[in-house]
Amino acid sequence: MFDLFRSRDKAVRILLGVILGVVAISMVTYLIPGAGGGGLSGSNDPDVVAQIGDDTVTTTAVMQTISASMRGKNLPPEMMSFYAPQVVEQLINERALAYEAKRLGVSVSDDDVANAIRAELPPQFIKKDGSVDQDAVSAALAQRDMTIQQFIDDTRRQMLVARLNQIVSAGIVVTKSQVEQEYKQRNDKVKVDYVLIKPAQFESKVQVSPADLESYYKTHTASYISPEKRSLAVILLDTSTVEQSINPSDSDLQSVYNSSLDRFRLPERVKVRHILLKTDKAKNDDAQVEAKAKDLLKQIQGGADFGELAKKYSQDPGSGAKGGELDFITRGQTVKPFEDAAFSLKPGQTSGLVKTIYGYHIIQVEQREDAHLKPFAEVKDTLAAEYKKRQAADQIQKMTDQLTRELQKDPAHPDKAAADVHGELIRVDNVKPGDPLPKIGVNQALQTALNGLKVNEITQPVSLTPNQVAVAEVTAIAPAHPSSLDEVRVQVETAVKRQKLDDLVAKAAADLAAKAKADGNDLAKAAKELNLDMKQSNDFNREGAVEGLGSASLLGDAFKAKDGSIVGPVPAADGKAVIEVVSHTPADMANFAAQQATLRDELKNKDSRERMGLFEAGVRKALEKDGKIKIHQDTITRLVQSFRS
Numbered sequence: 001m002f003d004l005f006r007s008r009d010k011a012v013r014i015l016l017g018v019i020l021g022v023v024a025i026s027m028v029t030y031l032i033p034g035a036g037g038g039g040l041s042g043s044n045d046p047d048v049v050a051q052i053g054d055d056t057v058t059t060t061a062v063m064q065t066i067s068a069s070m071r072g073k074n075l076p077p078e079m080m081s082f083y084a085p086q087v088v089e090q091l092i093n094e095r096a097l098a099y100e101a102k103r104l105g106v107s108v109s110d111d112d113v114a115n116a117i118r119a120e121l122p123p124q125f126i127k128k129d130g131s132v133d134q135d136a137v138s139a140a141l142a143q144r145d146m147t148i149q150q151f152i153d154d155t156r157r158q159m160l161v162a163r164l165n166q167i168v169s170a171g172i173v174v175t176k177s178q179v180e181q182e183y184k185q186r187n188d189k190v191k192v193d194y195v196l197i198k199p200a201q202f203e204s205k206v207q208v209s210p211a212d213l214e215s216y217y218k219t220h221t222a223s224y225i226s227p228e229k230r231s232l233a234v235i236l237l238d239t240s241t242v243e244q245s246i247n248p249s250d251s252d253l254q255s256v257y258n259s260s261l262d263r264f265r266l267p268e269r270v271k272v273r274h275i276l277l278k279t280d281k282a283k284n285d286d287a288q289v290e291a292k293a294k295d296l297l298k299q300i301q302g303g304a305d306f307g308e309l310a311k312k313y314s315q316d317p318g319s320g321a322k323g324g325e326l327d328f329i330t331r332g333q334t335v336k337p338f339e340d341a342a343f344s345l346k347p348g349q350t351s352g353l354v355k356t357i358y359g360y361h362i363i364q365v366e367q368r369e370d371a372h373l374k375p376f377a378e379v380k381d382t383l384a385a386e387y388k389k390r391q392a393a394d395q396i397q398k399m400t401d402q403l404t405r406e407l408q409k410d411p412a413h414p415d416k417a418a419a420d421v422h423g424e425l426i427r428v429d430n431v432k433p434g435d436p437l438p439k440i441g442v443n444q445a446l447q448t449a450l451n452g453l454k455v456n457e458i459t460q461p462v463s464l465t466p467n468q469v470a471v472a473e474v475t476a477i478a479p480a481h482p483s484s485l486d487e488v489r490v491q492v493e494t495a496v497k498r499q500k501l502d503d504l505v506a507k508a509a510a511d512l513a514a515k516a517k518a519d520g521n522d523l524a525k526a527a528k529e530l531n532l533d534m535k536q537s538n539d540f541n542r543e544g545a546v547e548g549l550g551s552a553s554l555l556g557d558a559f560k561a562k563d564g565s566i567v568g569p570v571p572a573a574d575g576k577a578v579i580e581v582v583s584h585t586p587a588d589m590a591n592f593a594a595q596q597a598t599l600r601d602e603l604k605n606k607d608s609r610e611r612m613g614l615f616e617a618g619v620r621k622a623l624e625k626d627g628k629i630k631i632h633q634d635t636i637t638r639l640v641q642s643f644r645s
Contacts, residue, residue, distance in 0.1 A: 049088055049639070051630045052095040052623070055157075059639050061150075062087050081640050088636055093616055096629060098157040100619045101164040108159045113152070116159060168615045169608035179599045180592065187587035189539040190558050192567075195527045196535075196548050197509050198575040199501040206500045208493055216496045217485045224483040224491070229430040230450070231476035233414035234437065235423040237399055240467040242392040253383045257376050264374040267331065271367035272342050273324035275309060276316040278359040293353050293360035300350055306364055315359070328369070338363070396469055399423070400461040403471050411456040414473055430478060446470060452642050509569035509576040516566050516578060523566060523580035539585055549577055559584075 047059040065087050118132075125136050134148075141151055217224070257264070275296060279289045296313060300306055307323030314320035331339055338361060341354045345365040354361040399421040406417035418425040428437055433451075436442050449459035450472060459472045485492065516526035527534040537546045542559065544552045550573030557567045558581055567579040623629045 047635060048632055049635050050092045050095075050632060052092060053099045053628050055095045055099065057088065057091045057095065059635065061091060062639060064150075065091060084640050085636065088639075092629065092631070093620060094157065094161055096620050096623050097164055097616060098160045099623065099628065101160040104164070104167075106160055106163050106167065108156050108163065113155050113159060117155060165608070165612050168612055172604050172607045172611070174600050174603045174607070176596075178603060179596055182599055182603060183589075183592050183595060184587040186543065187541055187591075188559065189541050189585040189587075190555075191537055191539050191582040191585075192546070192555070192558055193523055193534055193536050193580045193582055194546070194549060194577050195512060195523060195532050196572055196575055196577045197505050197512070197532070197569075199498075199505055200574075202501055202504040202508075205504065206497055208496050208500070212496050213485065213489065213492050216499070217488075217492050220492075220495070221482055224488045226481050226483045226487060227432045228480040229432055229478040230474055231429045232427070232431065232437070232450070232472050233475050234426045234428065234440065234446075234470055234472045235403060235414060235418045235421075236426065236439070236464075237396055237403075237421065237423045237469045237471075238467060239392050239396055239469060242395050242399075243388040246388045246391045246395075248384055248387045248391075250380075253380055253387060254376060256383050256387060257379065261373060264379055266369065266372055266374060268343070268371045269328045269330045269369050270342050270345070270365050271328045272326050273306065273310065273364050273366060274316070274319065274326060274338075275306075275314040275324055275362045276320075276359055277313065278315045289360055290353065293362065297350075297353060297362050300362065300364075306350070324364075328367075396461075400469060400471055404458060404461075407458050407471070407473050411458075411473055411475075414475075427475075429476075440464060440470070446472060450474065505575050506569065509578055513566055513568055513578045516580065521564050521566050521580065523578060536582065539583075549573060555579065 048056050049059060049062060050057045062084060066084060121132065125133050125140075127133050137151075138148060141148060275293075277289050277293045277296075279286050292313075296309055299309060307325075310320055310324030311322075314324055316324070319326050329339075329342065331343065333339075334342070335356050335358075337354055337356045341351045341361075341363050342365060345351060345363065347365055347368050349365055351361075351363040354363055403417055403421050403423065406420060407414060410416070415425055417423075424439075426438055426440070431437065433447060434442060437446075440446065443462075443464050446459070446462045446464065449462050453459065453474045455474055455477055457474055459470075462470050462472070464470050512523075512526055512530060512532065515530070516523045519525045524534055535548065537549075540546055540552050542552050542556070546552065546555065549555065554571055555567075557570070558579055561567050561581045563581050563583055565581045567581060569576040569578055571577075620629070
């Protein structure tokens, strides 16, 4: 609710979720004092994936990008191994474009970078004096394993690429005839008769023999790989149990209280409610708004209900519906005129009109509290809870250190190590990455910690939940291997049956299409002779769908064919279809004028993307030819393998 009163008139979006899509968290600026400038991120990293001029792509940068783009999606490790090479290509291309931008004389000044990020920072990253809170930004970046310098470099690089994109895309012209053609293509419609042939119609005719299974398996053996499986010893430590065993004395808590009195000093504060009538400079409505505010003030002074008037007239979206209630405020939380008025009133008093940059306020103070120190008795329970958590964290750290030492010394007896720290031992045999573990389920943090470990190697302590910490040991590994036919018999049988059904469907659809054409393009007659059902669609456009067939994108040939033509067989949502075109309906041009500008922008953006794609490919090829791009495939291979191991 206090956003209304802060001296910021521009809405801001969430930090690190802005400007350039997938690498959204790679943003920082020279706003932060002492952060330096222009350094190359990762230039000293030994795990270099690629070199682009003086810049590099490192495994760290790849992992940061993957982490940012996959946050909350929880993809299994085997999928990540396919995604990682795409991220590598993305980062190489981005640096190649930045290299080319600088070669062409494109530049981004420190002020440009600073202004870009300042516009996106939410209020909690801005101090009262308008400067950036370096500690807050550093903490946010640290959560993503990123340094301020990397943040700076990535911002500058991406702004260079954006400016290069503007240069490359400059001069794109989309004619009215192109826009009109696009409009017609999107809005013309077609109606069809169709016969859908489904696999279910042939299931009774499909027989799968042992010879079929053997033949299919031999041909597709490479498709059936049993993934690596591991056996684990996982030791769980319960922090809540440790907390319950800790009972601080009053003297312990009093000592903590005395050493942190500033925490419990409450500033002077007032509980207020207000009515806001906003002014708009563009409308030059100050006099009218002031007159309306004076009338409301007169009603309040005459005994009218303040809360009801606030609900009816206040234009503060945060408090109006609550009768104007803002709860307690302290000095520095609101704009100065509002603060001065609120802190000059006694409980029960109502202000006159108070003018701020937002408009006219009427303020009423409901309660006032002088600055004071919270007494020990009032905060004792809070201190006790904090003390227990702090002591429990220290004890858990000692327990995990002890656990790690004992497991490293004697990996064959995790049961003894667990007993020594009063932990719970869970043994798990032959689990694949992504399999749920007993009492744990699927936990991405634990899976990540296990990646790459060999037999008898141990993870770092992993927080599974706020109250649960785990240390895991790999006790055995069964390597990935080609599956035997017996192991995958069900999957092979399913695949063979599907293949046979697909063949039967394709043949039946082809026979139907041939017969319809032989009968003078009469689909109804051919369907009747073959005892098949024919249906008719409604009119649909290229972005529509046909019930039973699926997306109109599968029926593109129908829009080009003449009325009465036979089209197909075409793939359908479930099977194959043969189509007879019934009629075409031209696009209704009545809405063209209203959509013309939007369509033109879409076509320009499409041309821009295509032009930038061609330019990017050309830059990449030229830099590779000149030796400016060097790719270390061995490092990429190790990176991908880390997701599979």
